Every structure is written in C-alpha cells, then in structure tokens.
Amino acid sequence: MLYGRDAELTEIDRLVAGAQERRSGALVLRGEAGIGKSALLDHAAAAPGTRVLRAVAVEREADMAFAGLHQLLWPVRDGLDALPTPQATALRAALGLNGSPGRDGFLTGLALLTLFAALAEENPLLCVIDDAQWLDQASADALLFAARRIAAEGIVMIFAARDDGFPAPGLPELRPSPLGRADAVRLLTDRGVSPEARDRIIGEARGFPLALLEFGTGPGDAAPLPVTERVLAGFQARIDRLPEKTRLMALIAAAEGRGYLPAMVDAGQVLGVGVEHLGDAERAGLLRVTGGMLEFRHPLIRSAAYQAAPLAGRLTVHRALADTASEPDCRAVHLAASQPVPDEGVAAEVAARAERARDRTAYEVAAMCYLQAADLSPEPDARGRRLAEAAAMAMRAGRIGQAGELAGRATGLLESPPERARLAVVQAAVEFEEGEPREAARLLIDHAERTDPGTAASMLRTGAAYGWSAGDPGAVRTAAARLRAAGRPDPVVEGMAHLVGGDYGRGLPLLAEFVARPLESKCEDGTEGMRAVDAALLLGDDEAALEHATVMVARYRRLGLAGELPGALCALARAQVAVGLHRDAAAGLSEAAEIARDIGFGHRTGRLVGAAARIAAIEGDEERCRELAAGLPEAAAVLGVLDLGLGRYEVALRELEGAWSGGTGRTAIPVPAAADQVEAAVRAGLPERAEEPLRRFESWARAGGGRSWAQAVALRSRAILGDEEQPYAEAVRLHEKGGRPFERARTELLYGEWLRRARRRSDARYRLRSALEVFERLGAVPWAERTRAELRATGETAAGRPAPGPLDRLTSQELQVVRLAAAGTSSRDIAAQLFLSPRTVEYHLYKAYPKLGVSSRRELRELNLSL
8 A cells, every 4th residue: 555646656557558558758856865756666567467677776786887777687588589580689688698789779779669659559568667776877778778668559667766866868767755634644543653653754754654664663863864864774783783793795696686586596606605694684684585586675785785885895795706706797887886996907807898788889888887897907008098999988878977087087197199199089079069069170180190090080070071160260170181191082072172272173073972882882881971961962963962971861771870870961961951851851851850859969960950951941930940050060051041131131131241251151051051252241231242152052053053053043143133034044944954942942032023024024024923833832921922922013813822742740859750651661560660669650651541542551651751
C-alpha cells in the first residue's frame, strides 16, 4: 500500500493503460534518496498483462560501457536475432556478445528501439530503470534515444533518478513530494509503530517514506542532519552491529557493485570469508540473495556498507576483486580502485579498458577511463597522451566543454610534435564549436607540418573549411599553398582559394571537377561525399548537390550513423530549398534538430537554421527569419531576400553591401546574393551601386556558377539595370531549362512589371500568372502579394491565396513517411531510415491517409507527391 501517492500512481497507471492500447510513453521520477521512487517503480512493474524489463544502476558501474543495457537486456538477448543485421551486430557488441559496433554509437539506440518494439508485439512492454543517475553514459544515451522516439508501440519506459544526475531533456518528469502528516500516520500505523513514537518519527523524517520506516527501528536522534544523511547514518549503525566477517562480506558486495555472487565468493575466499557469513545481514533486512545475485534492499545500504569501512579495508577488497576477476574490464575497475597512488602498470590496464570502450563506441566511458589512466600515470608524457585521448573521446561523445578542459590540461605535458598536432585537432574542433572559428583554422594549419603527410593533408583540408566558414580568406589560401607544397593539391581547397580572391574562372572548374567524380568513389568515405555536397552548393549546381546529399543521407540512414545524419540533412535541405522543395527541407531540418537533441549534440543545431532562415525569408516571416538569422555568417544574404520581398530596398542594400565589404563577405555571402544587391540598388534609385555586384555575378555565372539558372539571373539583373526587354526574354528562355523556381518566378514578376509598364497587358498577365503560381506553391507571401497587385494593375482580379494542398496538412514526420511509402519502401525499412519503430511508421501512415484522401499504400503510390 502506497500512501500519499495518488497523483503519481494515476500517471503511472495512465501510461500502463495507454500501452494496452498501443500508446507509448516515458516518464522520469526525480527526487532525493528515500522519497519513494523505488516503491513507485515496484507498483509499475506489478501491472498485470505486461512484460517487464528491469535494471538498477550501480554507482560503481557508472564508468563501465553498456553495463546498464547488459543488466536490462540479458534476459531477452535471444531476441537480437530478429533485428536488422547492422542493429543486431551493434547491440551484440554493446552486450559483449561478439558483435562489432559501427562507427556511430547511436546505432545501439536504434537497435534498442527496434528490439523494444518487437518485444511489445505480443504484450505491452514496461522498462523500469532505478537509480538512473548512475547509468553508464553509453546505456543512458541508448535508452534516452529510444525513450524519445517511442510513439505507438505499447512501450512504457520509467526512470527513477536523483536531482543531481541523469539529465533527460524532452521527457516528462514527476517529483514525488514528502508525505503529509495524515499519510505518514497511516504508514506508521500500518507498520505497527506506537502512537507515542509516531510524533518523534514524523518530525525527524520530514515526510520521507524511507526515513519514516527506518527511524522507527531505533532510538531517537536529534542530530541536525539532512534526512538522507540521517538514514545513511542509521544504516551504518546497523552494519556496525554486525559480526566482523559479515561486515567484510557486505563490503565485498558493496565494492563489487554488480550483485554478481560468484565474483564475491571468489574475492571472499582470498580474504577468508564466504556466503555463510551473509546470514546476519539477511536477517537484519539489509540485503537478500536470490539465485546467483545479491541485492541490497536500498542503494543507501550499499553506500553505508562501503563508506563505513576504513580506506585500507576498501583498498584490500578491491585488490582481491581485481585479482580474482574473470573479465579484463572488471579487473581494471577494481585495480584502479585499489591503487591510491600513480602506477604505470595499473594505468596501462585502465588505458586498455578505455580502448575497449572506444572500440564499442562508448566514447564517454572511454573518456572517463583515459582520464583515470592519466591520473594514474607517473610520467608527464604518458599522462599528457592519455589526457589527449580523453579529450578526443569527449569530443566524439559531444562533450565539448569537457574536451576543451582536458585538452588544456594535456597541452603543457606533450613534447612530441606529432602528439601536439593530434591534440590540435581536438582543440580546433572545440574552438570551431564553441570558441573562435578563425583560431580553429589557424590551429590546424599551424600544427599540420608537425605530423605525418596523410594526417597533415586532412588537417589542412579541415583548416581550409574552418577558414571558409569563419570568413578568413588568408587561412584558405595558406592551406591551399601548403597542400600544393606537400605535393597533395586538393581541388576543393584550391578552388576555394581562387574564389576568395574573386577568380571564379579558375576556382569554379576545380570544384566542378571534384563534383563530377563518380559518386561511388566519394561515398566510401563519408567525408569526401559531404565535401562533394558542399562543393556543389558553392557551385550553385543544385541538381548535383541534391543528388549527392540524397545519397549521403541514404548512406547514413542505412548504416545507422545518427551522429553524421543531422549535417547531411542540413546540406540536403539547402539543396531542397534551392529547387523549391520547401516542405521536404523543413521536414528534414526538423528531423535533424530532433536527432541532434536525442543524441546529445544539441549544440550543433545552430548549423541547421541556415536553410530554415532562407525559407522564412522567402515566406516573409520576418520574426522567425530574424530570429533564425541572428549570428549566421550568411545573415545578410538571408535578410536581403526578406527585405526585398517586403519592399525595404534601402535596408537590403545596406546589409548586402556591408557584408560584402567586411572580412567575411567573400566566403559567408553566396555570390548569387549579388543579384539581390543589384535589384536592391536599382529599386532604391541608386543604379550606380549596382554595377560592381552585377559584374561580380556575371563573372561567376560565366565561369560556370549555377549554370543556366545563374545565366538567366545575370540577364535579369542586366535587364533591371538597363530597363530593356531583350535580356528579360532571354532570361525567361534560359529558366525554362530548369533550375531554381523562386528565381524563375522573380524573373517573370520583373518581366511582367516591365511588360505592364510598356502597356502590353496581355503579355504581362501571362508572365505574372506563371510567377504567382510558383510563389503560392512556395508560400512566398510578400512576393505573391506583389504579383497580385501587378495583375490587378493589368486589369485582372487575382484570386486570393489558394487553400492548402493535401501535403500541407501533413506533419513533417508524416510527410517523410508518406514519401518513402509512396516509393514502395517497407515499414521496416522506413523505420530503420527514420530511426523509428515499424509500428510508429504504421501509425503515421494511419494518420496521413485521411488527410490525403487515400486508404492504402496502393492508392498512395498513385498520388502525385512530387511537390
């Protein structure tokens, strides 16, 4: 019987009842030790008709890779055979079942989601994880990834955690409050506590259920300690009353941490104790033994048993556990705990454990182990190397601040130039993410000469990319020159070096050459594939950018590389915006932001807003556009489109001119923005300020930038400046070859305006109607309103905004699911690609069908979903 927990029980029962109807949900119970979280988990686990998986995280296992998942999934490990091969392999590796992990640890999270969904097919699945603040990070990442993505499978995941651990943004939380006096009285009465003792106990316990129960077992203590410390002290007092050998066996159990009785027995034999000495502790209600496992009745009892022992005793027990350990990771854990001073032999074993964690993609665990190995290293150079490795692992885990702090500690300890160069890669990544991008570029370029040629070339290529992003032309040129001098010229870096000098005739062909290479040769290496996407975007070759980005997104989805996917989706969205696929771009950006958050890379979402800001600018959503553009390198280009659409030509001109003349203009501002600058200058009545940007854009278009659409825009810009028809007509002809629909509509709008002024109203209407259709499809509200105004000026009454189409009624995720299903992709494959469960895919289809007016996949495939 749980007293005073009506709200918590109602919420838990609601989740379990929802699972019976195939609704999924997650919950975090958060609060201090002793507030009653474990009792609420017990209530949930007792729900009839559910399959229960349960784990209790242990503090001593917080730095053991996938220890939490191992405990949770061991009873259902045979179910891994039903998973897709890459997922099954990754999860086997996490559980130590001879699998080999992929490059991305978050494939384990996807595998976990798929496994949970499969287990829930027969009965609702309930996962309860107690003391989640002590979960190892690899397990926590996988569990949170799954918890944020369950929807319609019949899965409930409930975590209990203290206030100072297990951050779980995005999951709902409940905080059990202390019991009121009436409920405390009922609890104590139910336990047979006399009325005389109740007032004392209630006053001391402050409503904590565990304290209410424990304070009734001994004499009053008026010491002014916090309740948790009072309870802990009470447990220690009870342990102190046990026989010496029972206390030693309890200490072995507390130090072992996992509850694995055979390991305790082996260590006990070394120290002269055994399971026969546990009886007094069992009878005292402090622990229980079931099968081959020993479980403390409450985590605070384990803490009490460990903390009550003197340091020498703890060191001796850990040494015994290390000497008898059958697993190398367990040996390393206890060996480190038994060694109070630096020792190279112990440090080497802990470093080997870090390497094993790294190989299983448990990067945060690897970082902790390398740090521990560094602290155990007596020699400065070894300490520095291990700190550098810890920094690199923290970086791969997305812990940017920790990576910077560890790299800073390593800096003064490394003497070898190659080691310092490797450290510079981490330091540069930290600077690029959270510091000064120009310094990031300089770090890589300056240290590249201190390492081997292959690593140096990679550092210089990345340094050039950082320099381009930071608006540092000097860094780009220096990287290109050093690659040439090393006999490793790179077409992309060389091309960028020419572009920052305005030499489009030499720069663009180099980028085009790289983009034109066979896709297969670039996709074996994800880095090369994404460089091809970036080069195509710089070229304005939208079709190539779309093709390459689509291939890279599909590759990352197929391999389950969740860490790589947000960046690829962002690049794909930029290409989709260019070709007018705004809904698809928005859906991809929404997914990218969600994945980045789910895998703990939320700090990287700032890179995702560029395409979203462009969409908002075209749509005339000023508030959202300015919010998204704030801090973007390309902010001026984005705001230029916004202000042009809203008729603020002087403002647009000032922004574009200021950005181009500043230090970042030649890298951060896309050359096509020069055409916007031309239009802004002419419409602002300052045609003389249109000449230079027009020459710049024409030079870029002649050199191959953007191909036919760019040549069309160049002619349009010339027509605006010269107020002539022939360039307009030729521009429209070139637009018909394909390319950017938004630019085509702008050309037709301007040409229609010119025709209307020339009193050729019939010709003007034809162009304006065509422009209006595109603007309306793109949701370009201010541009559509300008076009309607022009149509009215020709004597035609234009209709208002059209009603939303079927696709407009879909959510972002429904749109992605529908497009894949219409292409014939199975629900299982869609689930793997979108990091969802198959049942959630079916749920989204079920919700989408009525919105689209269909009832089956066959009808879905017959729809025109090209827009």
